[in-house]
Amino acid sequence: MSSIPTRNTTSLSDTILASAQNVQAVLAGASLTDSLAATPAALRASTQAVAFHVMRRLGLVFEIKQMLVQRAPPNPLFDAVLLVSLALLDTAVEFSDETSSDHVARRDLPVYAVHTVVDQAVNAVAGQRKLQTYKGLLNATLRGFIRERPAILAQARQYPEAVFNHPNWWIAKVRRAYPDQWQALLVAANRPGPMALRVNARRSSVEKMMAELAAAGLEATSPAPGAIVLSTPRPVQAVPGFEEGWWSVQDLxxxxxxxxxxxxxxxxxxxxxxxxxxxxxxxxxxxxxxxxxxxxxxxxxxxxxxxxxxxxxxxxxxxxxxxxxxxxxxxxxxxxxxxxxxxxxxxxxxxxxxxxxxxxxxxxxxxxxxxxxxxxxxxxxxxxxxxxxxxxxxxxxxxxxxxxxxxxxxxxxxxxxxxxxxxxxxxxxxxxxxxxxxxxxxxxxxxxx
Missing domain, CATH: 3.40.50.150 (Vaccinia Virus protein VP39)
Incomplete structure (x- = not known):
């Protein structure tokens, strides 16, 4: 990966660049889990949130990129920066009341203003020697998308990959296997999963854990025996009882x-x-x-x-x-x-x-x-x-x-x-x-x- 500035506080431009490096790694065949491990610790949480967001919209933003940049420069990192920027722009605050292109049920990252995304994306490439020459192209492309967003989205949505954000072969297999549920399945796959806990019966109980969570101000339900689901995901260290072994994170x-x-x-x-x-x-x-x-x-x-x-x-x-x-x-x-x-x-x-x-x-x-x-x-x-x-x-x-x-x-x-x-x-x-x-x-x- 290219070097990322290390600061006590990180900017959105740092996160965009780090996210682009992770997106580039996935497009080259690496898993996000492996690539995120190489991301500086101070950037890892914000980078994961943005990279996950891009992965859930990759079919859409890839189609948009193809429409806007007919002859993209042979630079995979620039391509990845453009994909990240388009994904952030499509859910920018100015468009937050529009849901037709958003298959994500709840957001797992902040919603930014369009001018912030453009400014920080341009800063991200300007700070990289190998990307500096593409600064003008990136700025023009992003502003072009903002101006023509409704028409661009309408054209992009002619393609199933852009609508459901899965590869065409995957969409076809799900449709054949579940003819009555295939669309709901694909849409659900773009929703971040809930944080479910399995209570360790040898050290705690659902009743004890629910009381501890309530005391910590964390809302939760118990939808199944031995299981608890948090209303809002939290880092494991922020949930009572992790180090004590009272519970494990495990899907229902x-x-x-x-x-x-x-x-x-x-x-x-x-x-x-x-x-x-x-x-x-x-x-x-x-x-x-x-x-x-x-x-x-x-x-x-x-x-x-x-x-x-x-x-x-x-x-x-x-x-x-x-x-x-x-x-x-x-x-x-x-x-x-x-x-x-x-x-x-x-x-x-x-x-x-x-x-x-x-x-x-x-x-x-x-x-x-x-x-x-x-x-x-x-x-x-x-x-x-x-x-x-x-x-x-x-x-x-x-x-x-x-x-x-x-x-x-x-x-x-x-x-x-x-x-x-x-x-x-x-x-x-x-x-x-x-x-x-x-x-x-x-x-x-x-x-x-």
Whole structure:
């Protein structure tokens, strides 16, 4: 990344430049999570807010850019600055009463005046030696958009990517899978997800947490057992009880995994794809079990250990092991498990509310690739389930190839697998933010005794 000025107070121009660098990284194939880690700490929060905003409008602003700059200079950073600036302008304060182009239900960043955005964007490029020559082009382009905004938006909205801010292939797949809900799903994916907490029953309770939140002036509801949703997201350090391990941040859909899997104290349990450890911790919170937590990435497995330590669960009967779940000889000792959680790798199409870059990073060809890996993991893990035991298949996806189709094919391949009641496909469609969940799929199988 180019250097960003370091000051005690940051300006919008600093944030625009840092956001553009992150947008440029995503367009080059990097995840926002990775690129934001390289952003100076003083800028990270504001940069994430703006970068997320751009990702949720990228289809629209990319189309606008194509219309306004026919021959853009061969400078990817300038392109990214222009995309960031257009995204901020389209929701500027002068246009705040217009909602036809805004599919974001609630804003997660300040709304700026148009002159502020233009001035600060120009300052951002003026402060970079390699961008200084484009200062006039940027100024003229942004002012041209402001003057002709209604006509430009009308023309841009002729294209589905500009309307729904997802790639065309993604839109087509969602439309085929959910013909009655596809538009609502795409719109919901552009809303920031609510901040949901899972209360650690070994250290606190919903009643105690609700009292602590009220005392801290934080509004919250409890839409499900053991769960709390904050009315307004906060940094974890600003919410009572984080360091004490009273709770974890976990979406309402993800919280269902440890509740669906039949558990009793004394069971031998496997969490086959455990990082970053949310479901691992929840399993340990629910019962006194003998747990093996696997993950193929040793670095990500360290996060599992950190989470368990914060929650006071590192003293539980749990073993963390870095291994590929498919390669049974590398980790399995031949002793069968009473219960197995297979929260398998997927396209993560169900969590784009929280990771809006995912839609632009994925390719249609990724789906059959992940589906193939999922099949191999499930077939391998089924061998480790004892007769009478259970395997819970879970993905944070809304694509049927990674959900219902996978479950149906698994049952056909294994005559000793009996499908049990489970939620199936969960979709982020709830009108009430407090009851809204990510896209998830669950299928539970019992092994014939």
């Amino acid at each position: 859909a993800a919280q269902q995994a440890a509740q669906i899997l039949p558990l009793q104290s004394g069971m031998r349990v496997l969490d086959a794809c455990s990082a970053p450890g949310g479901k691992t911790a929840h399993l340990l919170e629910r019962a006194d079990i003998d747990l093996l937590a696997l993950d193929s990435d040793p670095i990500r497995l360290e996060r599992v250990a950190q989470n368990l330590h914060r929650l006071g669960l590192d003293g539980a009967n749990v073993e963390l092991r870095a291994a590929d779940a498919i390669d049974l000889p590398s980790w399995w000792d031949g002793r069968h498990f009473d219960a197995v959680l297979a929260d398998v790798p997927c396209t993560a199409s169900g969590i784009v509310r929280r990771h809006p870059d995912i839609r632009w990073l994925r390719r249609e060809t990724d789906i059959p690739k992940t589906a193939s890996v999922q099949r191999k993991i499930m077939d391998a893990l089924w061998q480790t389930v004892k007769p009478g035991g259970h395997l819970l298949y879970s993905t944070c996806s809304i694509f049927p190839q990674e959900g219902e189709q996978q479950a149906v094919q698994f049952e056909k391949r294994h005559a000793d697998a009996v499908r049990q009641p489970a939620p199936g496909q969960l979709l982020p469609l709830a009108d009430e933010q407090s009851a809204s969940c990510d896209g998830f799929f669950y299928a539970l199988f019992a092994k014939k005794a």
